[in-house]
Amino acid sequence: MDERHANILKASSTEISRLQLLSVFFEEETLYKIFLRSQVIHQMFENNEDIDIDKLEIFHIQFTASLIELLRKIKKSNEKNVSLIYDEITLNKELIEKMGSSVFNEKNFNLDKQQQSLKINQSLRKLFRVLSEDTEEFPFSKNINSFGSRYAGDFYFDITADQLGVLIDFDPKDMYMGSHASIQKKLMGQLCKYDFKTAFYCGLKSGRLMVEVYKFVEQERYFLFLPSRNLFLFCELAELDGIDFNNNQSEKGRIIQELSYKNDTLTSSAAALKSYIPAEIILLLKENYSKISDINFLDHLNNYDVQANILKAMLKTDLF
Secondary structure (H helix, E strand, O other): OOHHHHHHHHHHHHHHHHHHHHHHHHOOHHHHHHHHHHHHHHHHHHHOOOOOHHHHHHHHHHHHHHHHHHHHHHHHHHHHHHHHHHHHHHHHHHHHHHHHOOOOOHHHHHHHHHHHHHHHHHHHHHHHHHHHHOOOOOOOOOOOOHHHHHHHHHHOEEOOHHHHHHHOOOOHHHEEEOOOOEEEHHHHHHHHHOOOOEEEEEEEEEOOEEEEEEEEOOOOOEEEEEOOOOEEEEEOHHHHOOOOOOOOOOHHHHHHHHHHHHHHHHHHHHHHHHOOOOHHHHHHHHHHHHHHOOOOOHHHHHHOHHHHHHHHHHHOOOOO
């Protein structure tokens, strides 16, 4: 074997090794078949010195070199897009960490709901006594408004000004109105009947106004407390269409959940995008494989300039 023959075989082995690495990276079946077929072609020249070695060099110039360049261009484009995805994932993680540090968790919220319910029930009992005895005593428990101030931003549901207007509308004739609070007469009657046993149901907010909704423990009836006016009224949940009352997760908690889900989706997308090959290029690979698998491939090698030019043309497109 002369030196030129040996050098062409060595260069061929190098090209095939590069093609192998790319076929492993992209995990595309047709590309792997092209790699295997290229090995067969190389082996044929290595085992038979009577075959014109120049044809092996032409084969790599026309097919392998252009294909490798094309695949590298795809790989570089994919890596750039994947990098942008990971940048977004990183930003989302940073936002999740910042929001997570300021969110009151559901455990604290649920514990404090129980305390707030006790405060309201005690305040209503005292309000009943104040109204019955017609005194000026302040009926509300200490720090009764701190619950809303603490949790409204994260856990209260948003409602419109119109919805709020409907909720707090009342006829003065139906009300007990003292110096410190106002409550519907029928509501006070029901509270007395059920021994002031109620539980916090949900919080609502419209702008800066906050409303707390409570449920009678022993029946499906609700009433609201408007802290800014110390107002108690029956509340119909049907007037709050569009609110999922089963979702007690905080607003920030929901955003964190959405960002976490988005990051999972982005991570999956990045993994798929990393080795993505456009459909038109896969079709081209299949055409190339079909040609180099032809039993008479070497006899017609010099007639495949057109196909090689297609590969080179793909390198100049704006596809990536």
